[in-house]
Amino acid sequence: MAGRFRQIQKKIESIRSITKITRAMELVAASRIVKAQNRLTQARPYARGIQEAIRELAGVSEVATEFPLLKPREEIRTIGIVVITSDRGLAGSYNSNVIRHGVNLMREARAAGQGTKLYVVGKKGLSFFRFSNYEIANSWQGISDTPQFENAEELGGILVKDFVEGVVDEVKIAFTDFVSAGRQVPTLNTILPIRKEDVTPEPGKITPLYEFEPEAGIILALLLPRYVNTVIFAALLESATSEHAARRRAMKAATENGEELAKVYTRVANRERQAEITNEIMEVVGGAEALREKEKAKV
Numbered sequence: 326m327a328g329r330f331r332q333i334q335k336k337i338e339s340i341r342s343i344t345k346i347t348r349a350m351e352l353v354a355a356s357r358i359v360k361a362q363n364r365l366t367q368a369r370p371y372a373r374g375i376q377e378a379i380r381e382l383a384g385v386s387e388v389a390t391e392f393p394l395l396k397p398r399e400e401i402r403t404i405g406i407v408v409i410t411s412d413r414g415l416a417g418s419y420n421s422n423v424i425r426h427g428v429n430l431m432r433e434a435r436a437a438g439q440g441t442k443l444y445v446v447g448k449k450g451l452s453f454f455r456f457s458n459y460e461i462a463n464s465w466q467g468i469s470d471t472p473q474f475e476n477a478e479e480l481g482g483i484l485v486k487d488f489v490e491g492v493v494d495e496v497k498i499a500f501t502d503f504v505s506a507g508r509q510v511p512t513l514n515t516i517l518p519i520r521k522e523d524v525t526p527e528p529g530k531i532t533p534l535y536e537f538e539p540e541a542g543i544i545l546a547l548l549l550p551r552y553v554n555t556v557i558f559a560a561l562l563e564s565a566t567s568e569h570a571a572r573r574r575a576m577k578a579a580t581e582n583g584e585e586l587a588k589v590y591t592r593v594a595n596r597e598r599q600a601e602i603t604n605e606i607m608e609v610v611g612g613a614e615a616l617r618e619k620e621k622a623k624v
Contacts, residue, residue, distance in 0.1 A: 330601060333594040337587055344583035347576045350415065354573035357470075358506060361566035364471075365503065368562055372555050379552055382545040394485065394549045397518045398494040403440040405462075405484060405493035405517070406430055407557075409500040409564045410450030411469045417578075419501060419571035420449040422511040423564075426499040430513065431459070442493050444480070446561070472565055477558035484557075485550050488517045500560040501567035507574070509567035516556050519549060 408427035410420045427450075431441045445451050445464045454461055463483055468476045487493045496517035502510045 330594060330597045333590055333597060337590045337594065340583050340587045340590065344580055344587065347579040347583060351573050351576035351580060354569045354576060357569040358566065358573060361471075361562070361569055362503075365559075365562045365566055368559060372559055375548065375552055375555055379545065379548050382541045382548065392546060392549055393489050394517060394519050394553065395521055401439055401494045403442055403493045403495075404430070404434045405442045405444065405487060405496040406434075407444045407480070407484070407496065407498040407500075407516075408446065408450050408454075409469070409498070409560060410445070410447030410453075411564075411568045412448045412466060413470070413572075414449060415575060416568055416572040417575035419509070419568055420447070420453075423499050423501050424450055424453055426511050426513050430497060430499065442487070444484070446480070446564075468561070469565060469568060472558065472561035474554070474558050477554045477561055481550065481554035481557050484517060485553055493517075498557070498560055500564045501571075503563045503566040503570065506570050509570055514556075514560070516553060519552065 406427055408423060410423055414420070427443075431443070434441050442462045443454060443459055445454055445461055447469045448466050451461070451464045451466065463480075465476065465480065484493075484496050488496060495515065497513055497515050499511065499513050502512040504510055
């Protein structure tokens, strides 16, 4: 009886220790969400600016050339798939949801007789695809927490090179879109070829008349790869913010569950202790009764 009470006490102590850790992780994740949201907000004006600049260039009458990054392939033989996951776990279903999107896309491509080329960001995604024996073309680790634009440039440079050289005919990216602190949505977007509706002028909009030096076509050829990098950087920032939000929510749930479990075990421990005390009292009363019976027998 006493041994069981001590076991329960040890469980309660362990649960409370883990709860302290999960509460601390929740607070850390909450602070990082704010920083990640600020970076996301600061990056949006640049993305809008470069998109507007490309629209102005694409609206110039002299720019009539079909750029490789804007031209869709007649036949899609190979699809490049970018999957953005995290480097750390304890984020609920954050990684499994975006990995599921990537796996489903690969299955659909193979069912259609198309090849796939996989690019993975994050240790969790890399571990999953390696364990599942998927062939990985390129991978990046250690950038999911606080991605930098240089990371997007490196990834974008490889994707643009593979697309222009015909290694892949289309590139899709699976990431987690940050909607709010309580809602993050796994998303699948096409980044190559660049959709013309994203970079062509809005119909009926009157735009200023510019003079370009060098020619508008040369500037546009330089800006299109940078636009791809910007789209990738936005996806990395969205994923980083979503990761922190998912981790905060998961750690909050773990803390609440730990506190509830500690209460349950405390009630069980109290019952065990009460039963132990009752048993000791009964032993004392039984011993006293036996002594009285013994004294009566002597008399």
